[in-house]
Amino acid sequence: MTATRIGLAGYGSGGRIFHAPLLAAAADVEFTGVVTRSPERRAELAKGYPDVPAYDSIADLAAAGAEAVVISTPAATHTDLAREAIGLGLAVVVDKPFALDAEAAREVVTLAEEAGVPLTVYQNRRFDSDFLTVRRLMDEGALGEVRRFESRFERWDPDRRPKAAGGGTLLDFGAHLVDQAHVLFGPVSRVYAELRTDDGELDSDVFVALHHDSGVESHLWGSIRQAAPGPRFRVSGTTGTYIVDGLDGQEAMLKAGRSPAALGERWGVEPEHAWGRLYRGKTGAPVRSERGRWDSFHPAFAAAVRGEGPLPVDPWDSVRAMDVLDAARMSATTGETVDLGQRPQGVSTTR
Structure with a gap:
């Protein structure tokens, strides 16, 4: 070949x-x-x-x-x-x-x-270990009917300044947060958002609430000013809740100079102490994490x-996510929920 x-x-x-x-x-x-x-x-x-x-x-x-x-x-x-x-x-x-x-x-x-x-x-981030684990649990029916999806990219990086060329934290982290919510739960009909800026900068701390046509509510946080980051995911269903802390380890691997070429089948494998837990009331049990697969893209x-x-990602999915992020910025500006209604999100005009 x-x-x-x-x-x-x-x-x-x-x-x-x-x-x-x-x-x-x-x-x-x-x-x-x-x-x-x-x-x-x-x-x-x-x-x-x-x-x-x-x-x-x-x-x-x-x-x-x-x-x-x-x-x-x-x-x-x-x-x-x-x-x-x-x-x-x-x-x-x-x-x-x-x-x-x-x-x-x-x-x-x-x-x-x-x-x-x-x-x-x-x-x-569609190929993160924790995200792939959420998809597996949903496919297995381990959570029942999902009602609320909570997702966070929160870091403590007080010296970092969001750059105009990057669009701020809403676009930087929100591009992943919204994409993951879309993949799991489908189109969005309502958007509410809050953005915080520091010293006239672009947004450094964001919260976005999405109502999906499927009935699921997604609550998304992104921050570079959070000294105590919350759970990466909390996915709440009618029969169980999955909670996992910390970020998928592939980013840390790359920053440490490690690569799939060197690690082979060990690439993207999360250690047991980083696994999430599946809760039913007070009882929680560890859940084996799927292998992260950034190397597959x-x-x-x-x-x-x-x-x-x-293609590994349909580009119209990203247009649809950008529609939601535009609505989030409008909501944060006006203080009101933005109704996307029946307007097509990211639909090709040539298909």
Whole structure:
């Protein structure tokens, strides 16, 4: 089988830590180059991947034979670079947040469809150990009928300043939080949100409440100013509640310089002390965590580029999530619940 030639645009923390090791380890993928003009980043690339060349532009990457590109640059540049890549005929992965608003996201997805170019969004948190465990418990009926979904990305990072280029915590963490809620419980009809800013900055602390058409209520928190983070998930059903603390360990693995290439089948395996618990009243029992599978995203994308499987994430899912995030910002501004009503969320106009 011929490997899919995939390049990377951007070699900051996102590209260097969250994509390069996974691309280098991915089956049936040739990590074909990195677009960066920074001398510092080029030196880091040469040290970490001496056989992977650097390029000045996505056009140069395409001219060198790349079939696809992963865009891992500041969020404000995502849509412009995606349009450029689509124009060059490159299949595209866009890091989250896909765009700064739903209108821009919808425009890029439509452009890709019209050009016949595969486009997906790096919603890697769909492949978290804890999230996959929630899906398994729901499939098994272990929780009964889920009534409330509580999900948190909360960190204590008081020196961090949300950057305008990233859209603030609502987009940074909310892109994952809303996507996961959508995957589990479907479309949203009502949105209420509260955002906190510090010293005139972008939002650093957010709360979003979603009412799903399925009847489930999702309560989502995102913060970089939370000194005592709450449970990662609390999923409450009619026959049981699942609670898990802490973040999936794949991020820590990558930051520590570990990769699927070195760990093999041990990649993404959570230690028993990090497992969640299933409660029925006062009784709680540990639940084996599913193996985290961030390492499955790029091979699935590569297969889709070759026409051998579906995209790992339908880009219209991310447009739908952006509709909800836009509504959340409106709600936080007005103090009122936003009714999405029967308005289609992230529906292709060309299908």
